[in-house]
Amino acid sequence: MTRASKIAFFIGLLYLNIPFSSAFCSIDILSIRWWTAPDYTRVVIDTSERAQYEAKDSNRKLTIDFKNTAFPATIPHQYILNKPAVKKIFLCPLPGDKVRVELWLSKNVKVKIFTLQRVLNKPHRVVIDVRLPEIEKKESQERKQVQISEKKKIIVIDPGHGGEDPGAIGRRGTKEKNVVLKIAKDLRDILINRGYQAFLTRKGDYYVSFKKRLKIAKEYGANLFISLHTDAYRSRGARGSSVYCLSTRGASSEAARLLARNENLSDVIAGVPNGQNNGESDPITLNMLQTETYNLSKSVGSIVLKDLKKINHIKYSKVHEAPFRVLKLPDTPSILIEVAYISNPHEELLLRKSSYRKEVAWAIASSVQEFFPLPSSFAKGEVREVRKIKRPVFASHASTPASVPATYVVKRGDNLERIAKRHNTTIKNLQELNHLKSRNRIYAGQKLRVLPAVA
Numbered sequence: 278m279t280r281a282s283k284i285a286f287f288i289g290l291l292y293l294n295i296p297f298s299s300a301f302c303s304i305d306i307l308s309i310r311w312w313t314a315p316d317y318t319r320v321v322i323d324t325s326e327r328a329q330y331e332a333k334d335s336n337r338k339l340t341i342d343f344k345n346t347a348f349p350a351t352i353p354h355q356y357i358l359n360k361p362a363v364k365k366i367f368l369c370p371l372p373g374d375k376v377r378v379e380l381w382l383s384k385n386v387k388v389k390i391f392t393l394q395r396v397l398n399k400p401h402r403v404v405i406d407v408r409l410p411e412i413e414k415k416e417s418q419e420r421k422q423v424q425i426s427e428k429k430k431i432i433v434i435d436p437g438h439g440g441e442d443p444g445a446i447g448r449r450g451t452k453e454k455n456v457v458l459k460i461a462k463d464l465r466d467i468l469i470n471r472g473y474q475a476f477l478t479r480k481g482d483y484y485v486s487f488k489k490r491l492k493i494a495k496e497y498g499a500n501l502f503i504s505l506h507t508d509a510y511r512s513r514g515a516r517g518s519s520v521y522c523l524s525t526r527g528a529s530s531e532a533a534r535l536l537a538r539n540e541n542l543s544d545v546i547a548g549v550p551n552g553q554n555n556g557e558s559d560p561i562t563l564n565m566l567q568t569e570t571y572n573l574s575k576s577v578g579s580i581v582l583k584d585l586k587k588i589n590h591i592k593y594s595k596v597h598e599a600p601f602r603v604l605k606l607p608d609t610p611s612i613l614i615e616v617a618y619i620s621n622p623h624e625e626l627l628l629r630k631s632s633y634r635k636e637v638a639w640a641i642a643s644s645v646q647e648f649f650p651l652p653s654s655f656a657k658g659e660v661r662e663v664r665k666i667k668r669p670v671f672a673s674h675a676s677t678p679a680s681v682p683a684t685y686v687v688k689r690g691d692n693l694e695r696i697a698k699r700h701n702t703t704i705k706n707l708q709e710l711n712h713l714k715s716r717n718r719i720y721a722g723q724k725l726r727v728l729p730a731v732a
């Protein structure tokens with residue numbers, strides 16, 4: 278192919294990839310996504326450039342006309358959501374290089390539209406929040422009732438990120454938002470079974486602003502607030518769990534400061550409308566943090582570190598401090614736990630395992646129990662029945678009779694991963710129990726010490 282024909286061929290390919298209408302438009306609609314919380318649905322329209330639009334809201338229909346815009350043929354013309362706030366979304370091209378997006382809404386909703394700039398790997402976005410004020414009010418009232426009516430200790434668990442904000446992503450694609458939600462649900466159920474009142478700041482895959490998370494904790498009248506995250510770093514070797522609290526003196530180390538800076542980006546990545554941003558001007562400032570709250574946060578954090586150490590490597594032996602926005606509760610002991618590194622391939626594998634996540638939840642629940650000894654009502658058997666979380670057996674619990682190692686003879690074709698899976702344990706535990714330096718060095722006939730699987 279000559280140089281000229283190569284160029285012509287390339288231009289031809291380009292032309293084929295661009296829908297006819299968009300050849301004259303400078304902005305493309307890239308995709309439409311949505312997340313549903315109990316009290317709102319968020320629709321996100323990704324655009325190639327900052328969108329120009331006009332919106333009209335009438336008769337349960339929101340019409341947004343995008344100027345100078347096209348959408349590729351790969352994008353469907355209609356989406357059936359059937360969510361409490363949004364029923365359907367329609368797209369259609371209009372004359373004059375316009376695109377109309379129509380949202381069919383439920384009764385009694387409040388709509389807020391705002392744009393978000395490019396950030397990290399996110400494109401320009403038009404965000405439509407469709408709120409259900411009646412549900413919001415009802416949920417808020419229910420939370421306040423808990424505070425009034427119950428005498429048990431109230432633990433509010435905060436699974437970080439959610440929805441538009443995935444948090445850190447492991448090499449196998451594991452998302453922090455999903456892992457921490459699962460641990461949070463396990464922890465909540467274990468605590469309820471033990472006689473505490475435990476609640477989540479989010480129950481599904483949707484984003485909750487920092488401000489709303491704090492509001493939820495306050496409305497419940499939380500005695501303890503636990504924010505759950507997983508750590509990430511460029512180097513895949515970084516590993517271990519760590520615990521943080523808010524301090525009056527800024528960050529206790531440069532690493533803690535950077536971590537808080539990253540975690541504090543959530544509102545920017547997921548996007549919150551103006552006025553909801555819990556920024557520096559927030560009335561809850563570091564100065565208002567009570568010394569007693571700080572001391573209590575430190576002590577519960579130390580207990581959590583001690584218990585997490587039984588199941589995984591600990592990054593720091595002490596509780597570190599940094600200005601995490603989600604911990605700005607002046608009167609409530611509050612900690613943020615980074616459960617292992619999702620960027621570390623081995624720890625990502627652990628976090629993907631239900632048995633390991635449950636082990637983490639059990640460890641944190643034990644810490645809560647040490648910090649707030651069991652309420653007397655528990656002894657009387659007044660415990661609400663929820664999903665039972667069976668405690669997995671790990672090498673670190675060698676003192677319990679259930680975890681006396683058994684012997685397994687390696688068969689041809691075996692590998693550590695398969696053996697670990699079969700015995701409901703981890704490769705790391707097998708390696709530690711058998712002093713194996715490499716996970717690949719096992720041979721047929723070799724006797725391995727393994728922990729019996731959970732019955």
Ligand SMILES: [Zn+2]
Pocket residue numbers: 437438444445453505506507540
């Ligand atoms: Zn996080």
